[in-house]
Amino acid sequence: MHPSPDIGIWIGGLLTLGIFSFLYGDNPYYKFCEAFFVGVSAGHWFITLFWTVFIPKLLGNIGIAIHTFRTDGFAAGMSDYMHWSYIFGGILGFLMILRLFPKIGWISRWSLAFVVGTTAGYYFINYLVSNGLMQIQKTILPFTSIGNIVLVVGTFCGLIYFFFSKEHKGAFGGLARIGIWFLMITFGASFGYTVMSRMSLLIGRMDYLLGNWLGLIG
Amino acid sequence: MRREVPLMICAIVGFTLIIVYFVPHPPFSDMRDLFSDWFSVIAAFAIYLGILNLLKNSVDKVYRKRSGWGFSIVTIAGFVLFVFIGLYEGSDFGEIGTRYYWLYDRIYFPLMATMFAILAFFIGSASYRAFRARNVEATVLLLAAFFVMLGRVPIGYYLTSWLPEGWRMSDVASAIMTYPQMAGQRAVMIGIALGIVSTSLRIILGIERTFLGGE
Amino acid sequence: MGFFERLIKIDRRIIFTFIAVAIALPLFFNVSMYVETTPEVVGIFNAVDSLSPGSKVLMSFDYDPGSMPELQPMAESFLRHCFSRGLKVILMGLWPQGPLQANWALDIILNEPDIKAMNLKYGVDYVNLGYTAGNEVVIQRMGSDIHAAFPVDYYGTSLDEIPLMRGVRNFDNIDFVYNLSAGYPGTMEWVQFAADRFHAVLGAGNTAVQAPLMYPYLGRKQLVGILGGMKGAAEYEVLANRPARAVRYMFSQGISHAVVVFFVIIGNLAYFFTRKKKES
Numbered sequence: 050m051h052p053s054p055d056i057g058i059w060i061g062g063l064l065t066l067g068i069f070s071f072l073y074g075d076n077p078y079y080k081f082c083e084a085f086f087v088g089v090s091a092g093h094w095f096i097t098l099f100w101t102v103f104i105p106k107l108l109g110n111i112g113i114a115i116h117t118f119r120t121d122g123f124a125a126g127m128s129d130y131m132h133w134s135y136i137f138g139g140i141l142g143f144l145m146i147l148r149l150f151p152k153i154g155w156i157s158r159w160s161l162a163f164v165v166g167t168t169a170g171y172y173f174i175n176y177l178v179s180n181g182l183m184q185i186q187k188t189i190l191p192f193t194s195i196g197n198i199v200l201v202v203g204t205f206c207g208l209i210y211f212f213f214s215k216e217h218k219g220a221f222g223g224l225a226r227i228g229i230w231f232l233m234i235t236f237g238a239s240f241g242y243t244v245m246s247r248m249s250l251l252i253g254r255m256d257y258l259l260g261n262w263l264g265l266i267g
Numbered sequence: 268m269r270r271e272v273p274l275m276i277c278a279i280v281g282f283t284l285i286i287v288y289f290v291p292h293p294p295f296s297d298m299r300d301l302f303s304d305w306f307s308v309i310a311a312f313a314i315y316l317g318i319l320n321l322l323k324n325s326v327d328k329v330y331r332k333r334s335g336w337g338f339s340i341v342t343i344a345g346f347v348l349f350v351f352i353g354l355y356e357g358s359d360f361g362e363i364g365t366r367y368y369w370l371y372d373r374i375y376f377p378l379m380a381t382m383f384a385i386l387a388f389f390i391g392s393a394s395y396r397a398f399r400a401r402n403v404e405a406t407v408l409l410l411a412a413f414f415v416m417l418g419r420v421p422i423g424y425y426l427t428s429w430l431p432e433g434w435r436m437s438d439v440a441s442a443i444m445t446y447p448q449m450a451g452q453r454a455v456m457i458g459i460a461l462g463i464v465s466t467s468l469r470i471i472l473g474i475e476r477t478f479l480g481g482e
Numbered sequence: 483m484g485f486f487e488r489l490i491k492i493d494r495r496i497i498f499t500f501i502a503v504a505i506a507l508p509l510f511f512n513v514s515m516y517v518e519t520t521p522e523v524v525g526i527f528n529a530v531d532s533l534s535p536g537s538k539v540l541m542s543f544d545y546d547p548g549s550m551p552e553l554q555p556m557a558e559s560f561l562r563h564c565f566s567r568g569l570k571v572i573l574m575g576l577w578p579q580g581p582l583q584a585n586w587a588l589d590i591i592l593n594e595p596d597i598k599a600m601n602l603k604y605g606v607d608y609v610n611l612g613y614t615a616g617n618e619v620v621i622q623r624m625g626s627d628i629h630a631a632f633p634v635d636y637y638g639t640s641l642d643e644i645p646l647m648r649g650v651r652n653f654d655n656i657d658f659v660y661n662l663s664a665g666y667p668g669t670m671e672w673v674q675f676a677a678d679r680f681h682a683v684l685g686a687g688n689t690a691v692q693a694p695l696m697y698p699y700l701g702r703k704q705l706v707g708i709l710g711g712m713k714g715a716a717e718y719e720v721l722a723n724r725p726a727r728a729v730r731y732m733f734s735q736g737i738s739h740a741v742v743v744f745f746v747i748i749g750n751l752a753y754f755f756t757r758k759k760k761e762s
Contacts, residue, residue, distance in 0.1 A: 158270075
């Protein structure tokens with residue numbers, strides 16, 4: 050056994066055990082680690098956004114615009130709208146922060162509407178094309194192999210099942226029933242993969258504890 | 268003003284981004300680029316809003332000495348530690364060898380990784396307690412899960428390597444993933460896509476206004 | 483209370499102990515397991531292998547330390563493959579932890595003897611663009627102008643001053659896009675924007691939770707291939723002839739799966755026997 054001499058690894062190991070202590074029951078050690086994690090996470094997001102968006106994008110572009118106005122004149126500055134227009138982005142962003150104040154919080158709806166409108170505009174096309182039309186296109190297959198038949202029948206029957214405006218009776222109900230079976234296979238496969246994922250994450254942690262920290266494994 | 272202006276903003280932005288897909292030329296392409304740039308900044312401020320709200324609640328909890336206020340001090344301390352070191356390091360904060368990277372590697376990484384790793388125990392426990400073959404559909408689900416769980420790891424190969432190729436557990440798992448699983452996922456994907464398309468249109472047209480909140 | 487009734491009401495901490503032992507014990511044994519490759523992984527490997535030296539590859543690290551055991555081995559083996567083929571790599575992230583994960587992978591790969599001997603230079607052979615807020619809108623902006631989406635790299639250097647980025651304005655100048663994803667934003671957004679709108683050649687590495695959801699995108703100009711979970715990472719390591727962490731973990735993975743299957747069978751047997759007893 051060769052425990053790590055690195056104090057940082059020891060801190061990491063103790064924090065890991067703190068989170069794992071929840072498996073025995075809720076306790077102050079776990080609550081400490083959880084609260085620390087929340088603060089640390091918020092701090093990381095704050096710093097990352099500050100150095101990657103706030104400084105280079107917002108202030109950087111406004112700075113370029115001011116420089117253009119000063120050196121090349123008003124007309125040149127105005128034509129460089131891709132830089133000075135960041136002021137409006139900054140204002141809308143600031144309006145978002147005002148949500149913290151109940152009396153004037155209503156003005157954050159303008160920023161929220163911009164975000165919602167942008168997302169809705171992109172989603173309308175993207176989901177229609179990538180998740181709708183292209184998937185339908187990929188389902189139109191010749192019945193030249195069992196695999197193709199399974200794909201076409203499965204997709205069609207799955208969609209039939211989700212059509213709740215018509216009662217699932219008779220032939221329609223029969224197709225919906227086949228659809229349920231395909232969906233059960235889908236969910237079973239998803240469950241299998243979910244187990245794989247969770248176990249993988251635990252393997253990583255065990256390797257850290259037994260290898261990096263305690264030096265029990267190579 | 269409180270509702271009309273946001274609805275107008277939503278409609279103008281939404282319609283512009285739909286039109287630009289079909290007319291990817293100025294002025295629509297320029298407007299799209301502008302909106303994308305602003306979105307990046309606004310998204311950052313939205314995250315800052317969440318962070319400031321968290322701090323506000325934590326400080327409030329400490330000030331009023333509500334139950335568990337001691338842990339709020341821990342939260343604030345963690346935040347201040349990372350922000351202080353991050354600001355001190357400057358724009359190189361993420362480079363290997365910096366103090367910030369050390370904090371990320373020794374504190375943030377173990378905490379986050381363990382938060383997700385702990386789920387393995389709960390999924391094992393849940394599988395034992397809740398996963399029951401009560402009817403035909405549940406049995407189909409269970410069998411699919413068995414074949415995928417064992418077929419996608421080497422143990423499945425070793426258990427069935429004596430079978431002819433195409434009949435081994437790994438082959439069955441591959442066939443499940445490539446055909447019936449894909450068909451089911453595709454059906455779900457198309458269904459969700461139709462739902463999102465209709466909801467997006469309702470939002471852009473101002474029919475769906477729940478994002479504005481009350482008043 | 484009968485045996486099966488006691489079995490159903492077993493304390494969950496006993497189950498936790500079994501799972502912990504199933505994961506930990508195999509790690510003590512250096513067992514090398516045979517890893518079968520699947521067409522989904524071979525698709526990505528062949529796509530990278532077919533690129534000529536000097537081609538530009540964009541790697542998006544869209545995950546956090548919570549998904550590291552699955553995605554970090556994928557990142558490392560993919561990076562190693564790219565560098566050994568003489569490809570230029572542009573790293574970025576749509577998650578704020580992404581660029582740090584990228585640096586982590588770079589630190590390991592660049593210090594391997596054969597890669598170190600290549601004397602790769604930052605800004606010439608690889609670059610880390612960092613993170614920017616905006617999720618899928620960032621991908622859209624990259625499609626029109628990468629320099630507008632990322633005015634500076636992760637260390638604050640203007641992209642105009644970085645040799646590797648001088649000729650790269652949008653996806654037309656990128657030969658392959660590889661996305662490592664643990665959720666949103668991730669592979670779905672890259673397919674919708676980069677592949678479908680801007681016709682980028684796209685491959686993805688996903689956590690095992692997400693991988694089944696991405697299967698419908700396989701083929702026909704959306705996804706050339708997909709690495710699913712740690713098994714996908716192990717397959718890529720095998721294809722690249724450099725078995726590493728993911729292959730080593732496969733023994734543990736297999737035993738843990740067997741334990742879960744065992745628990746499900748026992749749980750169902752106990753359920754059926756107790757139900758039969760109640761009915762009689």
